[in-house]
Amino acid sequence: KSSHARVGILNNPSSKIKEDNTAIARAILAAFLTQDNSNIKRFLGKLSKEETVKSLAAGTKITKLLIPGMDDNTFEKKYNTLGLDVIKTHQMFCQEVLKLLPGQMAVMSNGR
DSSP, X not given: OOTTOOXXXXXXXXXXXXXXXXXXXXXXXXXXXXXXHHHHHHHHHHHTSHHHHHHHHTXXXXXXXXXXXXXXXXXXXXXXXXXXXXXXXXXXXXXXXXXXXXXXXXXXXXXX
């Protein structure tokens, strides 16, 4: 609710990291890197819906799910060039530093 809050996301997948099972994770990262806060918030809301997940699983391209106002070209370029190494680095950090099990979720506040 605060305009002073900051949000970050680390991926800690429980399965082998592949392009076909990281579409949402890569879309979230691409949005954080390319969009303004209001568009990120609306886009994350859309990505979190069950129908969006089902649509992506059925083969819908992520670019079909972008919301009005997003910088489509910048997003698409970042999404297409984001390697899986970023997600693997997140996974390694979660498991080695934060001591999370694969797939385990956590909330950090003020770095704790």
